[in-house]
Amino acid sequence: MQTRIIDGTGLARRVREEWRERAQALAGRGCRPGLAVVIVGDDPASRAYVRNKIRACAELGLHSEQVELPAEASEAELLARIAALNADPAIHGILVQLPLPKHIAAERVILAIAPEKDVDGFHPLNVGLLATGHPRFAPCTPAGVMLMLEREGIDPWAKHAVIVGASNIVGKPMALLLLSRGATVTLCNSKTRDLAAHTRAADILVAAVGRPKLVTGDMVKPGAVVIDVGINRLADGKLVGDVDTAAVMGVASHVTPVPGGVGPMTVTMLVVNTVLAAERACEAGRPKEPAT
Numbered sequence: 206m207q208t209r210i211i212d213g214t215g216l217a218r219r220v221r222e223e224w225r226e227r228a229q230a231l232a233g234r235g236c237r238p239g240l241a242v243v244i245v246g247d248d249p250a251s252r253a254y255v256r257n258k259i260r261a262c263a264e265l266g267l268h269s270e271q272v273e274l275p276a277e278a279s280e281a282e283l284l285a286r287i288a289a290l291n292a293d294p295a296i297h298g299i300l301v302q303l304p305l306p307k308h309i310a311a312e313r314v315i316l317a318i319a320p321e322k323d324v325d326g327f328h329p330l331n332v333g334l335l336a337t338g339h340p341r342f343a344p345c346t347p348a349g350v351m352l353m354l355e356r357e358g359i360d361p362w363a364k365h366a367v368i369v370g371a372s373n374i375v376g377k378p379m380a381l382l383l384l385s386r387g388a389t390v391t392l393c394n395s396k397t398r399d400l401a402a403h404t405r406a407a408d409i410l411v412a413a414v415g416r417p418k419l420v421t422g423d424m425v426k427p428g429a430v431v432i433d434v435g436i437n438r439l440a441d442g443k444l445v446g447d448v449d450t451a452a453v454m455g456v457a458s459h460v461t462p463v464p465g466g467v468g469p470m471t472v473t474m475l476v477v478n479t480v481l482a483a484e485r486a487c488e489a490g491r492p493k494e495p496a497t
C-alpha cells in the first residue's frame with residue numbers, strides 16, 4: 206500500500222490564507238481580532254511555542270500582545286493580569302502558555318479566563334459545551350486534526366477511532382470531536398492492557414502520549430489513518446513523534462509527519478479561534494437594526 210504523508214505545513218498555510226480574509230473583513234469593520242499570550246517564566250520550549258503563535262497572528266494581520274511574567278510571579282499577579290485582559294476590548298482571545306510554575310494552580314488560572322475569550326478551549330464551560338455537542342472553542346490540537354481529516358477527505362462516520370493518550374488538552378477533546386462526527390471511539394491511557402490489540406482495531410489511530418516509537422508498524426491495521434500528535438526531542442536534538450513513521454510506511458493509508466504534521470495545524474487553529482472570538486464579540490457589540 207502506498208502511504209500518503211499528510212502535509213500539515215502546506216495545509217496550515219492554506220487555512221491561514223483563508224482566515225486572513227475573514228480577519229481583514231473584521232478589521233475593516235473596526236473589529237481587528239486580538240490575541241494575548243501570557244507566559245510565566247522562561248522555559249525555552251514554551252518561549253518557542255509563544256513565538257510561533259505571535260508570528261501566526263502577524264501573518265494574518267491580527268493584533269497580538271505578549272504578556273511576560275517572571276517565574277516567581279504570584280498566582281494573584283497572574284490572575285490580576287488575566288482580569289485586565291478579560292476587560293480589554295482590543296483582546297478577543299487569551300491564552301496562558303502551559304505548563305505554569307508549580308506554585309500556580311493551572312485550574313484556577315484557566316477558570317479565571319472569560320469563557321468567550323478562552324481560545325484554547327480549556328475553560329470547564331467550554332469543555333462542557335464540547336462534551337454536550339455544542340462546541341464554542343474546540344481545543345486547538347484536536348480541532349487541527351479534525352480539519353486535517355476533513356481536508357484529506359477522511360470521514361470519521363462509523364469508523365473506529367482509537368486514541369492513545371487521554372489528556373485534557375489532546376486525548377479527551379479528540380475523543381469528543383471524533384464521537385461528534387459519528388466515530389466509535391476507544392480512548393487508551395497508561396493503564397490500558399494490551400494496547401496493540403486496541404490500536405490494531407483502529408481505522409483512525411491518534412497517538413498523543415509523548416513517547417518516541419510507541420506505535421510500531423505491527424500495531425497498525427493495514428489501510429489505517431495514523432495521526433501522530435506526539436512531539437519528542439531526542440538526545441541528538443532531533444524532533445520525532447510517537448509513531449515509528451518508517452515502520453508504518455506501506456501499512457497505513459495516511460500518516461502525519463513530525464515535524465510538519467499536526468504542530469502547524471495547532472497554531473493555525475489558535476488564530477482561527479481568535480478570529481471566531483472576534484467575530485462573535487463584534488456581532489454582539491453591533492447596534493441592532495431598528496424594527497420596522
Ligand code: NAP
Pocket residue numbers: 346369370371372373374375376393394395396397400413414415416434435436437467468469471472
Ligand atoms: P500528557 O498530559 O502527558 O498525557 C499523556 C497521556 O498519555 C496520558 O493520558 C497518559 O495516560 C497516556 N500514556 C502515557 N504512557 C502511555 C502508554 N504507555 N500507553 C498508553 N497511554 C499512555 O501529554 P499531552 O499534553 O496530551 O501531550 C501528548 C504528546 O503530544 C506530547 O508529546 C506533547 O508534546 C504532544 N503535543 C503536541 C501538540 C501538537 O501541536 N503537535 C500539542 C499538544 C501536545 P494516563 O492518563 O494514564 O497518565
